[in-house]
Amino acid sequence: GAVVSQHPSRVICKSGTSVKIECRSLDFQATTMFWYRQFPKKSLMLMATSNEGSKATYEQGVEKDKFLINHASLTLSTLTVTSAHPEDSSFYICSARLVSGGGANNEQFFGPGTRLTVL
């Protein structure tokens, strides 16, 4: 299957600093990537859809100025958590969409996630 990587896998930062998380599709091009947030033993919450070459689409309730998304190339999307606070501590997961012929069986492949802890 297609491989998606995330970097870093784990980050600890002080309150007020900004943290950048990278999501890369390693063996395929992804015009669309997704960013999710997950709390312990809970499901994934879609934060935003990252589109290559255009602005990200944010889900309701997600602050676009807080969570900056850049999809600069067909293999890289970044999520920057600006002025992080302890309540931003979470597991952040990205996925990249692999579009099959005809688009009927689109699949998304997930990165391994990034554990963010804000002190």
Next chain:
Amino acid sequence: TQLLEQSPQFLSIQEGENLTVYCNSSSVFSSLQWYRQEPGEGPVLLVTVVTGGEVKKLKRLTFQFGDARKDSSLHITAAQPGDTGLYLCAGEYGNQFYFGTGTSLTVIP
């Protein structure tokens, strides 16, 4: 945001037992996926169902997509400890995927 409710939320069973996990929504999805997630890792895709009424089998796992494409079920036969994990359904709606509330399964040896 499209809501998908999974039931049960938690399930603890003995090895060898059968179980069914349900994923329900009031929305119609163009496709529905099932994932299994281990702690500290990203979800791993198990199956994608596209057609209403579709049934797919993956060894001891059987997946069914509802006729109206609003709900789905995952049935595991003769569960094994290796089946332990968080099971997630995800519906494709528009250009996004929305996840269910999750079912945490523990299979006791």
